Amino acid sequence: MGLNVEVVHSSEQFPEQTEVVVIGGGIIGVATALSLVSRGIPTVLVEKGYIAGEQSSRNWGWCRRTGRDLRELPLINLSMQLWETMNIRLQQDCGFSVTGIAYASSTEQQLQTHQQWLQEAKHFDVKSEMLTSAQLHEKMPGLQGNFYGALFTAGDGRAEPQRAAPALAKAACEAGLNLQQHCAVRHIGYAGGKVSEVVTERGTIRCHSVVVAGGAWSRLLMQGCDLVLPQLKVLSMVLRTAATDFDPGMSASFGSVALRKRQDGGLTVASSSTSISDITPDSLRFMRSYLPAYRRERKNINLRLGSRFLHELMHWRPGDVEHLSLYEKIRVLDPQPDAAAVAGILNNLHQVLPQLRSLSAEQSWAGYIDTMPDAIPVISGVDTLPGLFIATGFSGHGFGIGPGAGQLMADLVIGSTPSVDPHPFRLSRFTDGEEIQAQHWL
Numbered sequence: 149m150g151l152n153v154e155v156v157h158s159s160e161q162f163p164e165q166t167e168v169v170v171i172g173g174g175i176i177g178v179a180t181a182l183s184l185v186s187r188g189i190p191t192v193l194v195e196k197g198y199i200a201g202e203q204s205s206r207n208w209g210w211c212r213r214t215g216r217d218l219r220e221l222p223l224i225n226l227s228m229q230l231w232e233t234m235n236i237r238l239q240q241d242c243g244f245s246v247t248g249i250a251y252a253s254s255t256e257q258q259l260q261t262h263q264q265w266l267q268e269a270k271h272f273d274v275k276s277e278m279l280t281s282a283q284l285h286e287k288m289p290g291l292q293g294n295f296y297g298a299l300f301t302a303g304d305g306r307a308e309p310q311r312a313a314p315a316l317a318k319a320a321c322e323a324g325l326n327l328q329q330h331c332a333v334r335h336i337g338y339a340g341g342k343v344s345e346v347v348t349e350r351g352t353i354r355c356h357s358v359v360v361a362g363g364a365w366s367r368l369l370m371q372g373c374d375l376v377l378p379q380l381k382v383l384s385m386v387l388r389t390a391a392t393d394f395d396p397g398m399s400a401s402f403g404s405v406a407l408r409k410r411q412d413g414g415l416t417v418a419s420s421s422t423s424i425s426d427i428t429p430d431s432l433r434f435m436r437s438y439l440p441a442y443r444r445e446r447k448n449i450n451l452r453l454g455s456r457f458l459h460e461l462m463h464w465r466p467g468d469v470e471h472l473s474l475y476e477k478i479r480v481l482d483p484q485p486d487a488a489a490v491a492g493i494l495n496n497l498h499q500v501l502p503q504l505r506s507l508s509a510e511q512s513w514a515g516y517i518d519t520m521p522d523a524i525p526v527i528s529g530v531d532t533l534p535g536l537f538i539a540t541g542f543s544g545h546g547f548g549i550g551p552g553a554g555q556l557m558a559d560l561v562i563g564s565t566p567s568v569d570p571h572p573f574r575l576s577r578f579t580d581g582e583e584i585q586a587q588h589w590l
């Protein structure tokens with residue numbers, strides 16, 4: 149059984165020209181497109197599969213400030229404002245509600261890191277707090293285990309991934325977006341040193357600007373423009389349970405397991421510590437850039453050498469204009485969940501909340517998370533190629549920040565005053581000598 153993603157209808161007419169082409173119909177692409185059309189900019193969104201077919205329907209649905217990289221806090225604050233009014237603005241249900249999010253502190257050292265983040269985050273007008281162990285147990289009835297406390301943000305929330313990006317896409321279409329699904333981009337063309345067209349499997353669209361919001365495919369799309377984006381992919385597993393009366397209100401992570409209540413009454417359950425990093429030719433190419441992040445996150449990274457290495461070595465390359473591309477051969481990146489990891493997640497849930505022992509996995513799935521060496525996204529123009537923009541590399545937390553990121557991307561495309569400072573997200577940070585560092589607060 150596939151994921152139950154809300155269907156969005158494509159536009160009838162294939163466009164020959166427009167102002168901006170957005171590549172990718174995940175939350176980032178649709179949020180960018182919505183922001184552009186809302187400002188009257190003629191825009192086409194091209195998606196090789198269907199809206200929210202990849203990461204944007206497969207995620208946990210958490211919209212959080214808690215424990216964020218400090219560089220992202222202004223952007224997530226903007227995003228949360230947008231989420232809070234989303235249902236009303238779109239006249240559709242994205243499943244968003246403010247529920248609170250807690251990250252339990254499993255060790256004394258983690259407690260200190262959480263406290264340190266709290267001090268730093270105060271400078272960004274973030275209203276988080278530390279819960280004592282007793283307060284955490286009170287908020288999560290039946291919780292087993294010794295926790296030193298928890299980092300908690302009452303204003304954080306959750307939305308339904310299988311509804312949210314489709315809702316934004318429908319609103320964008322109503323505002324004038326031309327949406328083409330099942331339409332892979334093979335090539336971004338330029339003339340006179342500027343972006344001039346996008347070549348798709350169904351024809352060419354002339355344009356002045358292109359936004360690459362291709363999630364895990366962005367590295368390949370950029371490679372097609374002779375640009376290096378140091379992006380890797382991490383496989384992450386999720387499961388959902390049947391409907392249950394258990395409803396702690398807030399979403400919470402206990403290290404070995406994380407859960408949130410779903411609109412359908414079940415729970416979405418997952419764990420960051422069961423993610424798998426397949427070793428690929430790109431892992432070797434970008435090893436130096438990722439080494440600092442790897443050293444610090446070693447306990448959460450499960451390296452795997454398997455068939456993926458050869459698959460990417462043989463097939464993972466940008467196509468040419470004339471021939472069937474990889475983007476068409478893999479319409480939707482739909483990896484198999486690792487059965488042992490899924491069983492481990494369920495087991496961890498039962499240990500932490502024994503009263504849920506009768507709950508089994510109704511469904512499980514996996515998604516490829518696109519990561520950057522410093523675990524923050526690129527939302528940026530490309531200095532060497534006027535007209536080319538990129539919004540990608542959200543490193544496992546792009547759903548919550550998506551609406552704000554889309555607005556910022558649209559600001560940059562049309563040259564209006566950026567809603568937040570885009571400097572931390574510039575592409576050139578990988579080449580201008582800045583020290584590339586990931587922050588690990590959770």
Ligand SMILES: Cc1cc2nc3c(=O)[nH]c(=O)nc-3n(C[C@H](O)[C@H](O)[C@H](O)COP(=O)(O)OP(=O)(O)OC[C@H]3O[C@@H](n4cnc5c(N)ncnc54)[C@H](O)[C@@H]3O)c2cc1C
Binds near residue numbers: 177205212384548
């Ligand atoms: C298991 C899991 C759990 C997560 N949990 C959370 C969470 O709780 N909170 C949170 O904030 N984030 C979470 N994330 C991360 C979040 O889902 C992503 O950061 C976000 O969805 C990225 O959106 P995107 O639009 O960049 O990419 P995607 O949603 O992957 O969309 C990219 C789209 O581009 C299309 N595309 C690519 N190449 C082409 C081409 N050549 N032509 C046309 N179309 C193309 C693809 O088909 C795809 O639909 C999670 C991710 C996963 C996988």
